[in-house]
Amino acid sequence: MRTSLFTFIIILCLGGIFALNLDAQDQKIISLPAPQTDGGVPLMKALKNRQTSREFNDRKLPDQVMSNLLWAAWGVNRSDAKKRTAPSAMNKQEIDVYVSTAEGVFIYDAFKNNLIQVSNEDVREKTGLQDFVKTAPVNLVFVADFSKMGTSADPDKEKYAYADAAYISENVYLFCASEKLSTGVRANIDKEKCAKALRLKPEQHVILGQAVGYPKEKTK
Secondary structure (H helix, E strand, C coil): CHHHHHHHHHHHHHHHHHHHHHHHHHCCEEECCCCCCCCCCCHHHHHHHCCCCCCECCCCCCHHHHHHHHHHHHCEEECCCCEECCCCHHHCCCEEEEEEECCEEEEEECCCCEEEEEECCCCHHHHCCCHHHHCCCEEEEEEEEHHHCCCCCHHHHHHHHHHHHHHHHHHHHHHHHHHCCEEEEECCCCHHHHHHHHCCCCCEEEEEEEEEECECCCCC
């Protein structure tokens, strides 16, 4: 009996060590090239071209395009003051941008211009309920960390978080319009399933998702 119990404890310990090793392996850091913050089409033309698309080519976005996209979305544009390309209520900067691709799930670190991998699983299909999310090369998920938002009531935090995520989403739209990329924002998400796939903490809340990719090639 004691031997069986001892063996069981050893198995649990080894399982825990193995799980920790997996987590350590998952958390690799990808350094993105410096964002190109000049160029692009004039603002009025980008607004004219802005549209929602739900059809995507499965072609991977190059690292430079990914860097430019994420900087436009929620990058640092005033480093001395630690201010961003989109506003946030009371400057709480509570939104984290999660990036779901075929290679896994990443968090965008705007201040270091890095992608920090939190999972090596392809969970794109769990970031939305529509079929296209499974094949879009990039699915951004805007996640609000309520712990960064002070002592306000949760309904107020949610209200501010939706507004802040919407600002980021519009930045993505304008960047995609400028760079001839397809994109589409969505709130139609199984948030519980998505949160589990992204390995979120209880104080983190899925707000919106947005697919990005090259336009689907038209068949002749």
